[in-house]
Amino acid sequence: MNPKLLFWVPALLRLGLLFAFAGLVWWWMGLVAGLSLALAAAVTAIIVQLSYLQKLGEWLEHPQETRLPDGWGAWTEAFARLYHLRRDDKKHQAELTEWLARFRQAMHLLPEGVAIMDDVLFLEWCNPALERHLGLTMERDKGLRVTNLVRHPDFIDYIILGRYEQPLTLAFRGRKIECRIIPFENRRQILVTHDATDTERIEAMRRDFIANASHELRTPLTVIVGFLEIAMADPGLDVTTRTAHLTLMTEQAQRMQRLIQDMLTLSRLESDEFPLKRERVDIKLLVESIAAEARALSGGRHTIEVAVDGPDVMGSMEELRSAFANLASNAVRYSPNGGTIRLAWSRGPDALAFAVTDCGIGIDPEHIPRLTERFYRVDKSRSRETQGTGLGLAIVKHVLLRHGGKLTITSQPGKGSTFAATLPNTSLPA
Incomplete structure (x- = not known):
């Protein structure tokens, strides 16, 4: 049924009954008695409606499910709907609180630093990883301008110039910190930081390993190739010289063999394809x-x-x-x-x-x-x-x-x- 009819039909029926009863009193006791009864009923109805309006106003100031007043007539349906709305609102609020707690927990566990700033770079929120990366403290620094908290010229230029296509790498407090700004909504920005110190160290180790391995292999190979060229250029070398050359070549070949064996051993130890057999x-x-x-x-x-x-x-x-x-x-x-x-x-x-x-x-x-x-x-x-x-x-x-x-x-x-x-x-x- 149409909700309007659900409201007006009972209301009109109640008014009809009131006027019918007042008409019976008029017929039975006279015009003055009938009008007096109708006026008293109308004033009572108005007072009842005003009292319910007062209760509604008080409840709206402090909406609590347990304090929702009972109603009469159309107020019964109105208060019932408010009760359901309040109950659904509390349910949604509990779900949002749970999701917010999960979000904060996830942000706290992230290895990446995350901070939310407004359009004028005031800090609104950050996770512990960003506090470690940039030396901030959420309780102390909330509401302060980030460029006043991180006084690094490259960082300030990066934020002010707004060239966010590429991340910025800072040498900050003995660590390599990679920063990136992500625009968020109309008046928000997200600052994401990543500690690239270990990555840089591993990359440096890789470069050093390749350079050192090349150097270690080049030395014995140079000796072997050099003696082979001498032997080929002068087939008439005396036995003593030839023996000395062969001895040195053997030593260098063995050195190279040990080196390659150790490199293969290291590779096997680091590989997941060779699990430990106890x-x-x-x-x-x-x-x-x-x-x-x-x-x-x-x-x-x-x-x-x-x-x-x-x-x-x-x-x-x-x-x-x-x-x-x-x-x-x-x-x-x-x-x-x-x-x-x-x-x-x-x-x-x-x-x-x-x-x-x-x-x-x-x-x-x-x-x-x-x-x-x-x-x-x-x-x-x-x-x-x-x-x-x-x-x-x-x-x-x-x-x-x-x-x-x-x-x-x-x-x-x-x-x-x-x-x-x-x-x-x-x-x-x-």
Whole structure:
């Protein structure tokens, strides 16, 4: 039925009944009595309507579902509709509150920084990532101009000039921060920041790796090609010279072979195509075999001590042998003749550790954080003398990462070093 009819039909019926009753009183008791009754009924109806209007006005000032007044006549339907509207409004408000909480939680967890600014660059909101990137604090800086908070000339020029087609990269507080402005609505802008420090570092490492690998391969290839050209140009070389040339070529070819083998090992360790295959590793047998290899490499120039005081572990025998052997061979190469090298396996309260302690030349503190980088050498000339490839500690690091462990280095220049490969207690056999 038409809503208008639902309102007017009951109202007209009530008026008709009122006038009919007043007519009966007029017929029964006279004109004055009938008019008095009609007037009293009209005044009562007006007072009732005004009281309901007052209640409605009070409720509209403080709309609460529990305080909605009851009604009579057409007010019953009006208050019922208001009740449903208020209930739906509360439901939608609860849903919006839930979605807003989810949005804020998502924004807080984003690694990217996000800030909302108005058209005159006043900060309205930002997430914790942007606070870290640009050194802002939401509670302190809300309502302040962003260009007054981030006083970097390039950042200010980027925002004021409005050239937002390309992102801006800032060197800010020791980090590389990438900024981008996105227009939002008519009077809003979104500032998005990204910490590109790690990306830049990885890219620099990639460039260094390619350059270092090319350099390391070029040297032996130059020697081999040079001697081959001499041999081809002068077939009548004496036996002594030819033997010397062949010996040097063999050494350089072996050096190149070791380098390529280590590079392939690193590539395999970093690849997801070669998952870790765990097996029970006999630690005593492994450490004793590594000690035997170290004694053979030393040729009697060092004293090799062994101490095994810990259980077996679960892991890759081949990979752990490679990591532990690299640590032991480095100790032999960098320890002076007559020194003592100690290989020890032990179990601590939180981890298992294979520690190699030497009495070698030691390492300055500024070099220690970079020792596991590919091709990084503290003393390049000494590394060439000891036939190192510069990839050994990088291999150790990646082997330990695959086993959930880490490499700890402590050293004092002139007093020796300790390289400890630690594995978590979760590596213990069940």
